[in-house]
Amino acid sequence: DTGVSQDPRHKITKRGQNVTFRCDPISEHNRLYWYRQTLGQGPEFLTYFQNEAQLEKSRLLSDRFSAERPKGSFSTLEIQRTEQGDSAMYLCASSDRDSRSGANVLTFGAGSRLTVL
Amino acid sequence: AQSVTQLDSQVPVFEEAPVELRCNYSSSVSVYLFWYVQYPNQGLQLLLKYLSGSTLVKGINGFEAEFNKSQTSFHLRKPSVHISDTAEYFCAVSVLYGNEKLTFGTGTRLTIIP
Numbered sequence: 001d002t003g004v005s006q007d008p009r010h011k012i013t014k015r016g017q018n019v020t021f022r023c024d025p026i027s028e029h030n031r032l033y034w035y036r037q038t039l040g041q042g043p044e045f046l047t048y049f050q051n052e053a054q055l056e057k058s059r060l061l062s063d064r065f066s067a068e069r070p071k072g073s074f075s076t077l078e079i080q081r082t083e084q085g086d087s088a089m090y091l092c093a094s095s096d097r098d099s100r101s102g103a104n105v106l107t108f109g110a111g112s113r114l115t116v117l
Numbered sequence: 118a119q120s121v122t123q124l125d126s127q128v129p130v131f132e133e134a135p136v137e138l139r140c141n142y143s144s145s146v147s148v149y150l151f152w153y154v155q156y157p158n159q160g161l162q163l164l165l166k167y168l169s170g171s172t173l174v175k176g177i178n179g180f181e182a183e184f185n186k187s188q189t190s191f192h193l194r195k196p197s198v199h200i201s202d203t204a205e206y207f208c209a210v211s212v213l214y215g216n217e218k219l220t221f222g223t224g225t226r227l228t229i230i231p
Binding site: 004006033040041042043044045048056091093095098100101103104105106107108109110111113 | 121149151153158159160161162163166168169170207209211213217218219220221222223224
């Protein structure tokens with residue numbers, strides 16, 4: 001078990017370009033979450049998947065953002081026509097259900113930091 | 118909807134002194150509570166969690182937290198801090214029987230003074 005992997009760790013792009021981030025969750029976890037964290041703030045929920053189904057999307061996820069999890073394994077987050085306000089750390093997490101309480105406990109990846117010039 | 122308040126944005130503490138990082142939450146239903154730690158340029162690491170049972174929970178690196186339902190609090194404590202505890206600490210809440218996404222506070226930056 002190598003944990004949650006995210007790629008790339010850092011991405012610098014020019015305004016207007018498209019970027020894509022990849023997340024590989026812990027293999028036996030069926031839930032996958034995307035969060036965004038801006039400087040000095042806590043992570044904010046963007047969207048989550050149960051297997052390949054995208055079950056909830058935040059209002060933060062404008063139409064320039066799209067997330068997929070085609071086979072219920074890895075996920076991608078694409079941002080089209082990037083803006084400077086998209087500069088942030090994009091965090092992925094997968095979750096396992098606690099056997100005693102039934103609660104989902106999230107394990108986070110190291111994040112992908114996006115800088116839009 | 119649930120929310121989390123971390124009133125202290127920065128807490129400086131001398132090495133080997135005790136520390137308490139405060140967290141209050143708001144929710145109309147029962148909750149699960151978490152503390153995560155984030156070191157510079159890294160993701161979030163789970164420190165400890167309250168899911169059910171004993172209200173005093175122990176986590177990694179010598180940290181503990183106590184769930185107080187009447188005060189809607191989940192303060193994080195450590196009796197003696199080390200330089201390596203310098204990091205950002207986030208309190209988070211999720212609700213029972215929801216999609217269990219986490220709602221985070223704005224974080225507390227803990228700085229250990231040698």
